[in-house]
Amino acid sequence: MSFKGGTSSEGSTDSAATKKSSKKPKYSKFTQQELPACKPILTPGWVITTFIAVGIVFIPIGLASLFASEHVVEIVHRYDEDCVPSDYSDNALAYIQSTETNKTCKRSITVPKQMKSPVYIYYELDNFYQNHRRYVKSRSDKQLRSKASESDTKDCDPEAVSKNGPIVPCGLIAWSLFNDTYRFSVNNSILEVSKKEIAWKSDQQYKFGSDVYPKNFQSEGLIGGAKLNESIPLSEQVDLIVWMRTAALPTFRKLYGKIEVDLEANDEISVVIQNNYNTYSFDGKKKLVLSTTSWIGGKNDFLGVAYLTVGGLCLFLAISFMLIYVFKPR
């Protein structure tokens, strides 16, 4: 950390001063590249300490995360296969595409542990590529935001315009809006599903206009997913807003609603599912998820396990470095 350049440059300063030349470069620590510097090197002590420190910090964090994740109560119920009547079991696609068939499906779920409110209701789709290039780009943020850009549908192909004018909301994402619905009841009393605050507030305020109403939506051709009530502005269409927040992974959960009461252990929840959404053509799974939350989010052991692994490896490395250093210092 020391610099010895100072003495020699002083010498030249003196001799140059007598010459009084203006060409002489000005001295500064920056121009002479002599800024005081800290020069750490990888000494065994330093490296081993670092690894031990990382290990010591990571293992408790990992344990805490795992504990938090364990604490979350989560019920995952797959219903896409069971909700197809047995006579259609060979041809689920025909069942789902037909408008005649009865899509109502009753399921019952047992609560394993007490679930404190709010209990979040998610639907989980699997093998569904919301991040596909053709899909993810097929939307018009401008049109969603304001009435004035209603006809701004250039990115929405192939769901841009209908015979009666531009489709609002246009694009594949909106068109394929998830349309299964759930009704819950426990002990024969209906469980209210609250749709409050399931969408991001910012989306409701800025991304989806309160003066933009659905228009020409799902009106012709192939019907994709859910229809929208044309009298409700987009900013209030929370299911659409949630759906339009595209997922980065092909397996994703989207918030359906919240149950604002506690669910007790061993409660039998009966769910009435309107099984409308077609995932059968591409073997996608549909799951209903009820989950509580914790400081780390939903049930996810990944962080905890990863922290324990990394912490453990760091300690292992530190110990092996120490051993190697003892037996072969250099």
Add this chain to the structure above:
Amino acid sequence: MKRYVYINDDDSTKDLYCDNRISNRKYTIVNFLPKNLWEQFSRFMNQYFLLIACLQLWSLITPVNPASTWGPLIFIFAVSATKEAWDDYNRYLSDKKANEKEVWVLRHGIKKHIQAQDIHVGNLVWLCENDEVPCDLVLIGTSDPQGLCYVETAALDGETDLKTRGVIECPSPDKDIRRFDANLRLFPPFIDNDICSLTIKNTLLQSCYLRNTEWACGVAVYTGNETKLGMSRGVPEPKLTAVDAMIDKLTGAIFVFQLVVVIVLGIAGDVWKETEAIKRWYVKYPPEGQWYELLIIPLRFELLCSIMIPISIKVSLDLVKSLYAKFIDWDIEMYDPESGTSSHAANTAISEDLGQVEYILTDKTGTLTENRMIFRRCCISGISYGNESGDAIKDVDLQNAVSTSSPDVIRFLSIMAICNTVVPTKSKSGTISYKAQSQDEDALVNAAANLHMALVSKSGNMIEINYNGSSVQYELLDTLEFTSDRKRMSVVVRDCQNGKVILMSKGADEAILPYSDPGQHTKIFSEAVEQYAQLGLRTLCLAWRELMEDEYREWSLMFKEANSTLVDREWRLAEVCQRLEHNLEILGVTAIEDRLQDGVPETIEMLRKAGVYFWMLTGDKQNTAIQIALSCNLISPEPKGQLLLIDGKTEDEVFRSLERVLLTMRITTSEPKDVAFVVDGWALEIALKHHRKAFTELAILSRTAICCRVTPSQKAQLVELLKSCDYKTLAIGDGGNDVRMIQQADIGVGISGREGLQAARAADYSIGKFRFLKRLILVHGHYSYNRTAFLSQYSFYKSLLICFIQILFSFISGVSGASLFNSVSLMAYNVFYTSIPVMVSVLDKDLSEKTVMQHPQILFYCHAGRLLNPSTFAGWFGRSLFHAIVVFVISMHAYSYEKSEMEEVAMVALSGCIWLQAFVVALETNSFTILQHLAIWGNLAAFYIINWILSALPASGMYTIMFRLCRQPAYWLTMLLIVAAGIGPVLALKYFRYTYTPSKINILQQAERLGGPILSLGNIEPQSRSFEKEVSSLSITLPKSRNSVYEPLLLDSPNSTGRSLGTVTPFDFLQSSSRLSSIYSRDYKTN
């Protein structure tokens, strides 16, 4: 093609030849834009980026906003174009200055003042003393009654001698400054209507200075860019550094890799689309697509992967390179207080090549030496003066001898004062100044004057000497001129006091001592010569003889006759002179120091330790060159050194001697011997023309070479030869004669010394003194290389990192070419987030300057491309792949299920990259100054600030994202995990390597920082170049045995006649070679 120059005839030749306008400009205002664009687009990288930018305009395939490529592209083009325009403007200004210089020209019989650019071929140009010659002239008249004029030709051949040029006047313009074979015929009414021949001696070449002559008048024969100098100026090619070349290569490799990725993913994407996407109703693929349907996905991947090649690398490299250059400009330790010049990097692009230099080709006069001769010692009648003090003038014994008028000393001093061609001039204040053709004579006359034997005047044939206040007159009878063949000069004078005719001679020992009086013992003198030569002094022997009146008269007739012969005059004269110069009484030996510049031997030694090969190219004589080479550690004395000579006047002879040298060289390369070869200009020309292959082999084998009497273009040829063998060359010189070599070499260094600034102006770097070269190469070269190596590889690393994440993302997005990151993030990632911390790597120092200077051997590591080669690059490539996997896997798993929102996941992955970046830069930084901390951690903070700002804008796609993330503990846990998982293995690996297989740099770092002993640095040198130990033990103070140095030469030289002189004749080969050179020059005269 002949050119006919009609003297002073404006009309007939005016349009035939170009005017005297000098133009070094590359562009004009009109063609600047197209030409510059064309040049920029001739770079492959730029074409590639343009193609990408154009493809991005197609919205169907672009993953991001086209502005993210167009913006940087336009910015980069604008920066380069501005730089070019600025450079060209400066060239225009300097041309303009030269073009508008006022000169006197005779037009229609009237002397007119015009601008230099208006001179036409055939014009009569008048020059006054100290004027610069504006174009190539044939001299037709001067103020001197004898028709002589003195020209300082420093700009042309590097010697500051004042050369005598004969009076009087062509082939097509060429660049050979030694040849000018023309004829002059004066038209009637001149009576002398004969054709008279003109040689180079009759010309005044452009850029020379007229000295000691009141005026001169000449006919312009070559003007503008057609002058000898202009022709030899050559177009400097843009220089590409080894690092640049490597970066280009790596870019090519990455490009190929990218193509492979694109093709593989493109095919996979099409397959997935045909088999899977078609089933997914929500994607709504039309059953029948366009004809180009199959191309869309590959093209999307091409655009997605185009970030693999960092578009910013050129701009950031340019930026840091100009900072390296600034550091050189600012370096106070390379400031020369004597001349008041600081070092300057004119070419900002090639600093890292300084650390790659393998060959240094250096000029001698003015570069290694100060070009200032000083009389140091003498030996008069066996008594040595100046041995203790090192300065004979201050030697009390000598001063006493002078004051007691010891006859030997008096005679010695009068020879010093008289036997020369120096012209004394008395200024108005009464002080006498001397104008000498050679610096040696100047030194001798001045020394004599200091010892109270002052040459006062030379008027006509009368020479007046002032000895201790009394005036002594001599009549100059004849001057037996110095030729390189005879290696001595003599004068015959008559002492006006006693009427005695005296022959005074001075010359090289081998040209004087053999002709001494048989009765005299010359051993004492030859010993003195030897002793002085060991000290690196230039020796001259002084001798005299009283002539009998008859003898002189008889000889004088012969001399006059010889003087008037037309055929073989020089040879005849030499023969006649020989008849007089015998039975000489040797008076003593003078020793003159052509002082080496300060620190030259140390610099050369240090750079040779660093594994750099040194070649000395000089226009000077062979023996002088060898002496200087010895005294500045360039060649080592026997037994460590061996000097091999290549000579010969015909092709065969040169070839034979070349073969012989090559054979010796091949044998001795296995031995730890310092072998050097010596070649002169004539042999070199033959060798280069006819035996290029053999000579090239020799050049590669030889660690040291001395090339004497070489022309500027030969210097450049030698540089080219070495360059063609893929060696990095550095040429250093100070005069105009070095300009071509400097321009040709990979790195040209000019010494802005006493000989004007021509070399310094043409050079990439100009320094005040030779000794700064070591700092330039070792410190600046070393640091620049380290920094650029890190910066360039890091640029690829960060681009690859983000690209790999995109590729990994494509696997979970249906191989459809979707981008995880939005355009703003992508652009900002390259422009802000990752380029600022790496910029401060320009302050990084792996070792302190002191350590670098103490261990020049580490320069080897730059040679070998230690820090930037395919394998280090593979390391960075692997690291970016590993980090991409770490970032991707962790962020995708930590943000799965209900959290897997596209913008959020993208931001988590991006922040993961930024965190890793910061730690990677920190890990690779060797020394942290406050600026580095600021840039690395400040950049991390800036990333959050920028994203908070973006997250606060409702219009942006990232609205509220960053606030959301920062509130989640899971986000920070994810970051910590990414850093630990990404850096941990890198740190462990680095530590392992550092501790168990440390490089020499690591050892030095440990020693430097922990203060421990430096372990086993001796092994630093690679096997092939392990001469260093021998060289390092050498120093200038070691006595150098002169004979032993030259013995091998005698064995080698077929021309050795072995004349016995009491000592072996060491300069035999020199004589034979210089004899050839005179024959050679005579050949040209008779042509």
